[in-house]
Amino acid sequence: MPEVPGRRPGFFVVELDGTTIGTIQLDPQDPERPGNRLEAGETELGYLFLPEVWGYGYATEACTAALDWFADALPGEPVVLYTQTANVRSMRLAAKLGFSELERFTAYGAEQWFGVLHKIPGWQSAATSCKDRERPSATSVARTTTS
Ligand SMILES: CC(C)(COP(=O)(O)OP(=O)(O)OC[C@H]1O[C@@H](n2cnc3c(N)ncnc32)[C@H](O)[C@@H]1OP(=O)(O)O)[C@@H](O)C(=O)NCCC(=O)NCCS
Numbered sequence: 001m002p003e004v005p006g007r008r009p010g011f012f013v014v015e016l017d018g019t020t021i022g023t024i025q026l027d028p029q030d031p032e033r034p035g036n037r038l039e040a041g042e043t044e045l046g047y048l049f050l051p052e053v054w055g056y057g058y059a060t061e062a063c064t065a066a067l068d069w070f071a072d073a074l075p076g077e078p079v080v081l082y083t084q085t086a087n088v089r090s091m092r093l094a095a096k097l098g099f100s101e102l103e104r105f106t107a108y109g110a111e112q113w114f115g116v117l118h119k120i121p122g123w124q125s126a127a128t129s130c131k132d133r134e135r136p137s138a139t140s141v142a143r144t145t146t147s
Pocket of ligand 1: 045046047048049050053054055056057058059060061082083084087089090092093096
């Protein structure tokens with residue numbers, strides 16, 4: 001991963017054995033988003049993985065790598081996350097990554113969860129504790145340059 005972020009903090013492609021299995025975004029918060037909480041942090045985490053690879057811990061591993069990169073590139077900057085409370089997998093992932101709930105609110109006709117992550121030196125996500133569990137193989141996370 002590069003040491004200096006571009007205008008867009010990060011767009012990452014996650015590969016497993018050479019095949020793309022997901023993407024991770026670290027984007028500026030969208031000022032047009034209904035119910036946005038711009039004051040809590042400028043950068044928002046987003047993630048999308050293929051359903052075939054859910055349940056193996058790849059999202060946790062890859063998001064941890066992306067957040068580690070972000071913490072090195074922009075030390076002390078918080079990262080925020082929006083997800084629907086009905087999205088159980090996403091809620092579990094947010095908790096494992098260390099996000100803390102700031103607020104729940106209704107938008108797009110559903111309850112939304114809003115959380116923040118302040119990484120400090122030596123931070124480790126809950127993902128570390130299950131690293132040695134069996135699964136096909138490890139992911140690689142590459143940041144693409146976009147603006
Ligand atoms: C949200 C999303 C990324 C979560 O994917 P996921 O695979 O469930 O997430 P994780 O990587 O944390 O995997 C956790 C699961 O892997 C299991 N696992 C297996 N081996 C593991 C290992 N070695 N290490 C860690 N977890 C492991 C865990 O037990 C857990 O299983 P469970 O779901 O049965 O409890 C995925 O559902 C997704 O892409 N959804 C669509 C996009 C979306 O909803 N985005 C949210 C808005 S930003």
